[in-house]
Amino acid sequence: MDRGKLHRLLEKLNDYRGVIALVVVFVLGIIFSPRALDTGLPIFLSWQTQLAILYEYSEYGLLATGMTLVILTGGIDLSVGSVLGLSAVLFSLLTIGYGWGVAPAIGAVLLTGLACGLVNGSLIARFKMQPFVATLAMMTAARGAAKLIAGGIKVQPGGQPWYAMQEGTPPFFLWMTSALPGIGVQPSTLIFLFCILVMAALVRYTSYGRWLYAIGGNEEAARLSGIRVGAVKVLTYALCSMFAAMAGVLNACRQDLGDTEAGMTYELDAIAAVVIGGTSLMGGRGGMMFTLIGVLIMAYINKILSLNAVELAPRMVIQGIIITIAVLIQQKRGRSS
Amino acid sequence: MKRIALALAFAALVVCAGCGKKQQQTGQVTEAPGKKKWVIGMSQCNLGEPWRVQMNKDIEEAAKQHADEIEVIFKDAQNKTEVQQAQVREFIQMGVDLIIISPKEARPLTKPVAEAYQKGIPVIVLDRKVEGDQYTCFIGADNVKIGREAGKYLVKLLGGKGKVVELKGLMTSTPGQERHKGFMEGIAGSQIEIIFDADCQWLEPIAQREMQSALARFPQIDAVYAHNDPSAHGAYLAARQEGKGREKSIKFIGIDALPHEGQRYVKEGILTATFEYPTGGKEAIETALKILKGEQVPKNITLGTRIYTKENVEQGGEPL
Secondary structure (H helix, E strand, O other): OOOOHHHHHHHHHHHHHHHHHHHHHHHHHHOOOOOOOOOOOEEHHOOHHHHHHHHOOOHHHHHHHHHHHHHHHHOOOOHHHHHHHHHHHHHHHHHHHHHOHHHHHHHHHHHHHHHHHHHHHHHHHHHOOOOHHHHHHHHHHHHHHHHHOOOOOOOOOOOOOOOOOOOOOOEEEEEEEOOOOOOOOHHHHHHHHHHHHHHHHHHHHHHHHHHHHHHHHHHHHHOOOOOOHHHHHHHHHHHHHHHHHHHHHHHHHOOEEEEEOOOOHHHHHHHHEEEEEHOOOOOOOOOOHHHHHHHHHHHHHHHHHHHOOOOHHHHHHHHHHHHHHHHHHHHHHHHOO | OOHHHHHHHHHHHHHHHHHHHHHHHHHHHHHHOOOOEEEEEEEOOOOOOOHHHHHHHHHHHHHHHHHEEEEEEEEOOOHHHHHHHHHHHHHHHHHEEEEEEEOOOHHHHHHHHHHHOOOOOOOOEEOOOOOOOEEEOEEEEOHEEEEEEEEHHHHHHOOOOOEEEEEEEEOHHHHHHHHHHHHHHHOOOOEOOOOEEEEOOOOOOHHHHHHHHHHHHHOOOOEEEEEEHHHHHHHHHHHHHOOOOOOOOEEEEEEEEOOHHHHHHHHOOOOOEEEEEOOHHHHHHHHHHHHHHHOOOOOOOEEEEEEEEEEEOOOOOOOO
C-alpha cells in the first residue's frame, strides 16, 4: 500500500472518529458490566438495558437535536433547559390542573416553545444580540415563568384543591412511559428517534441544511451569496425551542408531574453531547448523526457508572475527563484540515 | 413603567415606615403590652425547595393564630449567603422585635446573627445551626433519629430479613450523612442487606435513573429506602416503567412527609411509609411568643418525627 492510499484511509477513518469512540465506550460497557444474578450475562448487553439507556436520554437527545441546528450556525442556546421546565409545568398544569385534552395541551406547549424561540431568534438576528446573552436572558425568564404559573409547587394531581384531577395518573402520562406491546419501546424513545432522524435528513438533504453550514462557516459570505441569514436564524432558534418544549412534555410524563426545577443544567448536557459527537462550537462543521453518537456516548458512560454504583465524586471527575478528551479530539481535527 | 413601579414601591415604603412609627408611639403612650404588635423578621434561605415553602406556610399559619399580637415579615435569600447576611442586617436596622432565620450556611451567618443578638434582638435559628452560642434558641429536627426510625420500621416490615436499595441524598450534606448513619443503626443486628446504593443528590430524575440500574442488576429487591420522598417516588416510577409490575412487590420508604408529596404518595399507595422531617415553623412562632413575653426558653429544641402509613395518614400520622 503506497503512502497516498494510507493517507486517504486514515482521513476516511478520521471522519468516523465518533463512531470509533462509541464502539470503544460500548466495549468498555460490556467489560465493566456487572453480570445478571440469574443468567450470568452482562447486564449492559441486555436489550432491556439498551432500551432503558435510550429512554433515559430521550430528553437530552431532543435538546441536543435542537442544539445541533443552533451550533451549526455558530450560535448557542442556553435557554433549552428552562424552556423544558416551563413546558413540563405548563403541560402538567393544562392536563392535570385545567383538565385539557392531550392534543390541545401539546399544541399549546409547542406554541409556547415557538414563542420563546422566536424571541431568542429575533433578539439575535434583528437586534444583533450575542446568542449567549440573548438566550441567557431567556433561560432566566423562562425559569421564572415556570415558577410563576406553577404557583411555587410541583404540579401534580391534588396539588391545588381546584385542579381537575385530584388523584391518580393521567392515562397519556402512563402511555408515554410504558413499553408499547410487541416492540417493547416507550413512545418517549420513539419521539426522540423520529425527531433526530427527520432532522438528520433535513440537515443533509435540503437547502435549509446547506444554509446552516454556510452561515456557520462564514456568515458574511452566506449573506452575500443571497441567503436570508436573519430568517434562517430565527427559524433555527424557533426549532430548537420547540424541541425543548417537546422534551418538556416527555419530562412531565416521565416524572408524573410538572417540576419547576425540571431541566436545570440540562442545556450543558445538551451542549456536551453535541460537542462530544464532534460538531464544532465554532459552527459550520458537524452534523445531526454526530449528535446521535454524542448522546449515546454520554448515555453509555452514565449507565456504566450507574450500574457499578460508582460514587458521585469520582463519577463527576470521570465525566469531566471524557468531555475534555472529546474536545481535544475535535481540536486535532480542526488543525489537520 | 419601571419608574412608576419604583415610585409605587417607594410610596409603600414610606407608608409602612409611618405605620411602624405610629404603632411604636401608641405602644409607648398607652403602655398596654397586649395591644402592641410585635414585628418578627423571618429570613428563609431558599424558597425554591418545597420543604422550605412549607416551613414559611407553617410560620404564617401559626402567626395567623396570634394575629393580634405579632406580624411576620418574610424574606427569601434565594439560596445566596450574601443576600441572607444583608437581610439579617436589614432586620436589625428596621428594629424588628425578633428574628427567625433558617440559615443557608452556618459560618457566614454566625456574625450577622451575633450582631443582632448583641443588640438585644432575640434570634431563633431554624433547621440549620450557626456556630457558637450568640443566638437565643435553636430549633431543629434530628436526622439520625429519623433514619434510625426508618431502619427499625423496615426491619419490622420485612421480618428482619431482605434486600434493600438505598437512594441517598447529597452525601456531602449533613442531612444525607445523618439519614444514612441513623438508618444503619436502625437495621444493625438484622439480616437486612443493602445491595445497591447511589447518591441521588435529593433529585427525583437522578433517583429514577439510578433505580433503573438497580432493577437491571437485581432480580429480587424487597424494599427501597430513599432519603427524601421525591427520590422514593422516582424509584417507584422506575419500577413501574420497567413494566414487570415490580412496583407492587417492592416497599418504598421515604422521608420528609410534606402534605403534597410524601403524605399524598402514602395515601395513593405509592409509598409504604414516610417519616416527617418537621419544619419547626409552628414551634418557632410559639417559642417567639414566649421570648417576647419574657418567658425562659431552652437553648436547644429538638423536634420529634411522625410516621405516616396508609392506616394513619388520614389521622395526621403517628408521633414516634
